[in-house]
Amino acid sequence: MRDGQRCAKQCAAEWRWVWWVRLQRVWWGARAAQGRAAAARSSAAAAAARAAAAERRARAAERAREVEDSPQVLREKCRQLARAVRDAKHLVVYTGAGISTAADIPDYRGPHGVWTRLQRGETVGRVEVSHARPTLTHMALSALWARGALKFVVSQNCDGLHVRAGLPRRALAELHGDMFCERCARCGRVLMRAFDTTERTRRHAHATRRLCPACGHELRDSIVHFGERGRAAWPLNWAGALRHAAAADVVLCLGSSLKVLRRYPHLWQMQRAPHARPALYIVNLQWTPKDAAAALKINARCDAVMAAVARRLRLRVPRYAARRDPLLAHAVPLAPAERHTARAPSLPPPDLSDSDDERCYSLGEPSASSASSDSDPDPDDELPLRRLADRLRAPPPPPPSPPDMPNHFKAFQVRQV
Numbered sequence: 203m204r205d206g207q208r209c210a211k212q213c214a215a216e217w218r219w220v221w222w223v224r225l226q227r228v229w230w231g232a233r234a235a236q237g238r239a240a241a242a243r244s245s246a247a248a249a250a251a252r253a254a255a256a257e258r259r260a261r262a263a264e265r266a267r268e269v270e271d272s273p274q275v276l277r278e279k280c281r282q283l284a285r286a287v288r289d290a291k292h293l294v295v296y297t298g299a300g301i302s303t304a305a306d307i308p309d310y311r312g313p314h315g316v317w318t319r320l321q322r323g324e325t326v327g328r329v330e331v332s333h334a335r336p337t338l339t340h341m342a343l344s345a346l347w348a349r350g351a352l353k354f355v356v357s358q359n360c361d362g363l364h365v366r367a368g369l370p371r372r373a374l375a376e377l378h379g380d381m382f383c384e385r386c387a388r389c390g391r392v393l394m395r396a397f398d399t400t401e402r403t404r405r406h407a408h409a410t411r412r413l414c415p416a417c418g419h420e421l422r423d424s425i426v427h428f429g430e431r432g433r434a435a436w437p438l439n440w441a442g443a444l445r446h447a448a449a450a451d452v453v454l455c456l457g458s459s460l461k462v463l464r465r466y467p468h469l470w471q472m473q474r475a476p477h478a479r480p481a482l483y484i485v486n487l488q489w490t491p492k493d494a495a496a497a498l499k500i501n502a503r504c505d506a507v508m509a510a511v512a513r514r515l516r517l518r519v520p521r522y523a524a525r526r527d528p529l530l531a532h533a534v535p536l537a538p539a540e541r542h543t544a545r546a547p548s549l550p551p552p553d554l555s556d557s558d559d560e561r562c563y564s565l566g567e568p569s570a571s572s573a574s575s576d577s578d579p580d581p582d583d584e585l586p587l588r589r590l591a592d593r594l595r596a597p598p599p600p601p602p603s604p605p606d607m608p609n610h611f612k613a614f615q616v617r618q619v
């Protein structure tokens with residue numbers, strides 16, 4: 203009896219042990235399954251993050267890639283752009299570093315641009331831009347302004363080439379300053395110099411070591427660096443830029459990634475409904491954040507596009523001539539006591555005896571270029587600009603409104619709700 207009870211107790215203890223072991227196995231199995239599921243989830247999340255990062259890199263590389271339209275596509279797009287320039291009532295142009303690459307000035311975000319090289323960890327030496335000359339695009343814009351077809355230029359460039367191409371300051375906003383301009387911080391006087399005024403200046407240190415000839419206060423360069431807010435009236439001319447942006451019906455962006463300009467919503471009239479904003483035309487080799495909103499995007503170099511547009515508009519584009527350079531004509535020379543403040547030599551004065559300065563770019567005949575590449579008729583090959591006198595003439599008065607109805611008829615008018 204005692205043996206039987208002992209045996210029953212022993213059996214019960216063994217069964218409890220067996221069940222406890224089984225429960226432990228189940229519990230540990232569940233824990234392991236949870237761990238494997240968590241590991242799978244984390245590895246899936248890591249894989250998704252890696253895929254998203256790779257997608258971002260691929261998209262950034264795709265957007266940084268320079269793409270050129272085929273000659274046939276470029277011809278058709280230039281025709282559309284020429285038509286838009288001809289029909290524009292208030293054309294405003296936004297320019298970036300891409301219009302100066304033909305003058306051997308590196309652009310900013312291109313494959314060999316300053317920003318791109320800094321991102322790759324490469325060093326960028328001092329870029330000598332003071333000896334650059336205005337390009338065909340600079341000269342074409344000045345010619346368009348002289349014909350009354352262009353009202354205003356907003357530039358992000360500091361190279362001063364728009365002024366040197368003959369564009370007056372009242373038709374220009376240099377949002378990031380002008381390397382040839384220094385200004386008095388007290389009286390606001392602006393002095394043009396025939397040398398690089400940024401030679402000894404840097405971010406948050408803009409004094410050029412020269413003094414204002416009018417009030418004796420220190421002169422500063424006009425450059426607006428990253429992280430700085432430009433407040434000078436000239437040469438930045440924000441007031442003119444905003445006034446003309448509000449009046450524009452066509453905006454043409456030349457050689458800019460627009461990654462800085464897009465941050466200024468009033469330049470794009472973003473406060474208006476999309477259909478009430480100016481028509482946007484973009485010429486750039488790379489993607490821009492405004493491509494989706496553009497009426498036309500041209501992937502080509504600015505000089506090629508402006509040459510084609512000028513040819514269709516029958517616009518004479520003069521070549522740059524030093525004797526007509528406003529900078530060389532109006533630059534204030536250094537006083538003897540200031541000569542130690544500038545190390546780089548000044549731009550040489552123009553040779554006034556040079557009589558070969560009336561040359562224009564040879565743009566050719568539009569019909570000849572189109573006939574060689576395509577036999578289709580091209581009725582819009584020539585889109586001559588209207589004469590300046592026609593543009594300046596006041597618009598015709600609106601048609602007379604119908605006479606007022608007698609008072610006793612007004613009572614029967616149906617009011618529109």
Ligand SMILES: [Zn+2]
Binds near residue numbers: 386387388414415417
């Ligand atoms: Zn002053």
